[in-house]
Amino acid sequence: MATELSAESDTQRSTPTVLVVDDDQDLADTCRYWLEGEGYRVRTAYGGEDALDVVDEEQVDLVLLDRRMPRLSGDEVLDELRERGHDCPVAMMTAVAPDTDIVDMPFDEYLVKPVAEEDVLDAAEELLARDSFSEDVREYFALEATESALSSRDEENLRDAGVLGDLRDELSEAYEDHEAEIERREQQLDRLVHVNRVIRSIDRTLVEASTRETIESEVCEALVRTESYCAAWIAEYNDHSRGIQTRSTAGGLTDNVDADPDGQLQECVAEAVESGKPQVVSSIAESHGEAVFEDTVEASETAAVVVPLAYREKSYGALLVYTVESHVFTDHELSVFVDLGDHIGNGINAVEQRKLLLADTIAELEFRHADTADPFVALSRDTGGTFTLRGVASTDEVGLTCFVEVEDADADEVLERAADHDAVDHVRLVTEGGESLFELSVTSAAIETLSDVGATVNTFRVEDGEGRIVAEVAPDADLKAIVAAVQSAFQEISVLSKREVERSVQSTEAFKQGLSDKLTDRQQTALETAYAAGYYEWPRDSTAEEVAEAMDIAAPTLHEHLRAGERKLLDAFVDETN
The missing domain is CATH 3.30.450.40 (GAF domain)
Structure with a gap:
């Protein structure tokens, strides 16, 4: 049988926006936390008027709506949404027990509180998927949600049990009219x-x-x-x-x-x-x-x-x-x-x-790098400067943001040439002097490629357009694949050496002792006092003035001690992890 290869979409779906409407702010914020954890863009409204303002101002793909709210109820919000032409899916999420009055309400799902995280996420995923169905099939699923909500109650407790019977007849008729499509959509x-x-x-x-x-x-x-x-x-x-x-x-x-x-x-x-x-x-x-x-x-x-x-x-x-x-x-x-x-x-x-990070032995790769397609090599050649990697600030899907120290080059010239390089997305001069510090976001560089394939760049230095890169990888990593990835991206790059390195392990006590040796007594006391007083909590338990008073020193003096101590603490941490 012939094989057909296809992919229906070349792009991933755009991030859906979910509006959570509830006067219970804790619940609304909790739902926001759940949904944002799954990648949704979430807006919250703590009342009906605010909810209507949100949907009028921006595109909303899904609404989770409480029924019982002061001033403007959820029922009224739902009617107004439909009046204004907003046809996005709406899930009622409420503690109000469903009754036959919900039969004519234009919602798509009915969730009874208390709701669990999985209830909210499953509803969001299903309703967003349903939105692509035909109108008749969407209406069938909405009817089914209404029937399911009413069936959760004893019929004798409903205001008019006959309405539930009529709803079931309507549901059966809709199913018979679209059986094949409904079954296919249910499976999906x-x-x-x-x-x-x-x-x-x-x-x-x-x-x-x-x-x-x-x-x-x-x-x-x-x-x-x-x-x-x-x-x-x-x-x-x-x-x-x-x-x-x-x-x-x-x-x-x-x-x-x-x-x-x-x-x-x-x-x-x-x-x-x-x-x-x-x-x-x-x-x-x-x-x-x-x-x-x-x-x-x-x-x-x-x-x-x-x-x-x-x-x-x-x-x-x-x-x-x-x-x-x-x-x-x-x-x-x-x-x-x-x-x-x-x-x-x-x-x-x-x-x-x-x-x-935990390996006692690591594999180390050293490269010679002279390919000017790499912005750091090109900038070093063009400005005559020496570029040394000091740290990576962040990575994202389109590049790498890093800090580079530059010697023997004019800072303005580096800025100008970096801004003109195709592989540099952003450049900023952080500090200027004999050794200037630059922040660069690059979309194509050897250190970025190495990061992409799971290697950690230990050192990178480029002088007069020729660089040396030392990268660490796990001892069982596919070294050939890593080298091939770098060399396929850059022509003028070669491997100088491959070696296994025993990683030195520093004990906790040795780390503490080394840090204690770096800090002065006042710096250590300031850090310990500020920590104990909750100065590093957010919101802060104690202000700087309160901590300074506890130490019987002026607030500016405390800030000096804290900044110096924090710098030494970070130095010790970076030294230990590098």
């Missing part, structure tokens, strides 16, 4: 909610996982704990041979899972890893199914999604997930799988970085 919603729950469970696993194998095994097992997916496995990908090899499996798969008689898996995994986009196999080739599926799975009725696993530029292979029926993966479902792939890649990278 089940998968969607399940994958999001998997992501949340994986987040908890990532906190505790100590190995890459633990993460991969938990991911595969979590995906097949429901009927939505019949099998899952993670494939390692070799970008030189474009071959694949099994790392972890779960579900109805044989030991021969990476058998690939027709080359379809190799092609699909290669496309996913190299493009960074999920790939859909709408029909599994029969020859592949015979090789890898147990008898309980009918290959001809199976579809699959292939999800790349990566952290920035470093690939960790791909996740393959099989469904028990052929279906079209929606844009929303694919975007959730993209999120899952990002979570897994981030988790594996975090485990490898922890391993690097």
